Amino acid sequence: MLIDRLKSRLTKDRPMTSITLRIPVDVVESMKAIAPQRDFSGYQALLKSYLSEGLRRDEAQFASHQQARLIEALKRQGVSEEIIEAAERELSAA
Incomplete structure (x- = not known):
């Protein structure tokens, strides 16, 4: 899940690689x-910042797109609007 990936990026002892x-x-x-x-x-710290900003933006965009596709699929399967909205509220509160 995207949120878990973002939380894991806050730890300072993540494995690193050189490129x-x-x-x-x-x-x-x-x-x-x-x-x-x-x-x-x-400049290297600045470059890492630029990479992180772009990556976060893209991940959020793609996660949002996937969420929208999931909601549409649930609607096609007959899941009510009320249940979908309740699930979205529950996720927002977490």
């Missing part, structure tokens, strides 16, 4: 200039 990216020099220079303005220690 290699080829990024244009001018982009790296721009990140180096912007990082201190956004209170980051360096």
Whole structure:
């Protein structure tokens, strides 16, 4: 579930891996200039922030899309609007 994945990202002792990216020099220079303005220690921390922001946005978008598809499928199966709304309220309260 998306919420569980997001919660697990809050732990500081997650396994890490190293990767290699080829990024244009001018982009790296721009990140180096912007990082201190956004209170980051360096461009790599800024890059991680950009990746995290984009990933969270995409995951939320896709989760929302999946939820909408599930609701439509439940309606086609004859699940009442009241039951679906109650389930959504229950999930929101969790």
